Amino acid sequence: MNGFEHMTFNDKVNLYRQFDEARHADLENFAQEYHSMKLRLAELEADLDDERKNRRSWRQQAESLKQSVGRNRFAVVLIDGDGYHFCRSYYMNTSESGGAQAAHALYTDIQQYIRANNPNLDSDIEVMVILYFNKQVPARALVDADVIQRMSQLDEFFWSFTSSRSLFQVVDCGPGKERADSKLRDTYRFYLNNAQCEHIFLACCHDNGYVAELDKYRHDPAATDKTVLIRHGNTANQFYNLNLPFARFNSTFEMEPLQAIRRIDTTPTYMPSTRRIPSADDSASQNSNDANTPATTWSTITASASRLPDRTRPTTTTNLSASAETFEPTQTTTRISSTATGDPKSGIPVNRTGQRIDRTSRAPTKPEIDRFQDRIADQKLCNTHHLTSTGCFAYKCNYDHDPIDAAMKHTLKYKARSIPCTVGSKCRKAECFYGHQCPWGMERCTNGKCPFYKNDLHDIQDLEIAKFVPAVA
Template structure:
């Protein structure tokens, strides 16, 4: 055993103790610092371990979510793909036509069943061409469906009375031919009854407007303001504006003309004027129907033809006119036509008759050109603002220009007004802007309607066709444009 080390000779007992304590305190401080460091490391480790655990849990949860999402995403993509295939399968456009007012051309009706087949073929060909040019987003192989609703018997009677066809069977055969002409074309006979065609047409329209496979609806209703209620609800939505095209037969009624939908006219198929039946009965002038119904309901060109309705405007159809005309010849049981009168019931009185404008000692004359066409007297120059102002007054053309309005106090236009000479001249121009049902052959000396288009000619001039400023939208047929106005003879009309 080695001897204990000896203390320095110069270190006394008190000094040695102080030095040791100092050294101990130094070591204790170092140990405390080490312990603090180790404690801090342990606390940080515990925190990080907890965070790591949470991150692992979150990661596992996200990974599970991602797996579920990928699975759901794949399922949804498959469903979307299947739905797209379904939506793109058998796309179609549908043509909905009110056949009571949108009438086919006379030559087609006269051709009976063959005419019906030709009408179906023309309609499909023209629609296919129109879709290909103006609707490139619609597949070229799109199917075309057509539904025409009409009172076939009433329509046939009208056509016979107007001389369009010789027998009602021609119209019935035409309907049959149209239906047989194309597999997806149907001409549906709704029978007699107020607004039957309208109701079916409106409900069918509602059925297809939201059908994703229906790419376009061609809606033929230009003759009836009643359809404006349905279309106005859709006119503020751009989606619907792109899905509906209005077909024009006769010129659009006022409430339809202002709607922002696209329009198309197939004048090779449909008439652009209403069938005239009143001009052939009892010698009564064409513009005047019997008092029992409103002029707008009878589907004829009338003084402005703008009777305001508080309820839905009744259907303006040629079918309504024939059922009413029959009351001129025989007493019948009340029908839907007689019950749908717009004016209040009137006391029994003879139907209004035409009063000659001159006596035998002062016969009136009608000017005609070298080919016998009627030449209207000059009217004031067309002033759009003045015409619109006078129209807004809603003066009764018949009262102020013929002095014989058959509706009297029941007339829906203004009688109690004191127009100036200038306003009368403008009113005469306004009346002339409605084509006469008898055309240039009219022999009514007091007729206030136009026998040639009074609108200014288009500039630059258009050769052939409708050469006025209104172009194809003009209410006057082509044959009443650019008439020779040189008077070479007159026809004497004695009262």
């Protein structure tokens, strides 16, 4: 203060002015801050109201979704029908009721399992069943085991099965093992992530190919809590290491593998019947993409009775030769000239005049023939699929594409030689499986209407292979 008293009047005026300016600046700052805080407070109040509204909306949606999930919970059963068969009593019952009884038994087994292992679920939980298969596989197995008499009975069975419950479906995936497998895997992944799906029952334990897919979810709690494996009579050992629960539905599925029953052929056996040469009239059309070869399968021909008389048919069967134990009499024998040129592995054998010659092959044995006839009893084999490297590309081919072993393939190839190639002796097709000369030879053939006459393939005399010419694709 003492210093202030000694200040001049001007100095005091300047000091008061500075003080007033500083106070005014502070008031301005306070006013701006107050205004900003007021705006911020209004925004926060608006945000709080929005959050309050959103929270109410989300709570309502969550409650609605929870109620919806609770109302529409279901269990799905995925069945690989190529390996799982229903109890034979259902198939052997009338077609109208057998399928419905199997559906009811499966539905009951599922409901009982759910009530026993998850009592918190409603007792009326929906059950969806999807069965994937190649219809020809179980149909043939059931016919061979004498469970059903004809393959069409399986259609009638599943019509009854699906019509009895609206959520029961049967899907024919067509030929090929992996088709049904891949559909079942993809469907499993789809329902695994479905919140309304409470349980997934998998009927696939006959095939350890599913183990790799299920192993991906070994440590996934959602998958292990939801997935249940249905036991099979031949459950692969790898399934027991997946840490997944098992269910056994003995009243629904057959636990023992179906055993094929040998059907006795009552057709009289006599030597000329094995010597019969199929006529052109015996041939049946087949879907084929080859316009230059007959659209015929030997399976079709062997299933037809000859409509041509055999002029040399004897009335006795005594003194049968060894060839009578095979599917066909010994066919003509070809030989390779010591001076033959070309590549025997990839070339086409021709004689000196350029006529194609079929090389001699081993005649099938009686057991091989019996197996062959059993295989084609219900569906004929597709020549193009089994005897060529490219396979059959026909749309909806009606012939059998399922795998065959080497003996079956040899028998099919041997018999295909009894169908004349329409191209004739000029054929140079690498994998042509048709015949290029009469298998019985011009001296021994007694069929006046032999189909090999038509394409000038009957009276080929020179059966010595002079060279191997390049083949065409």
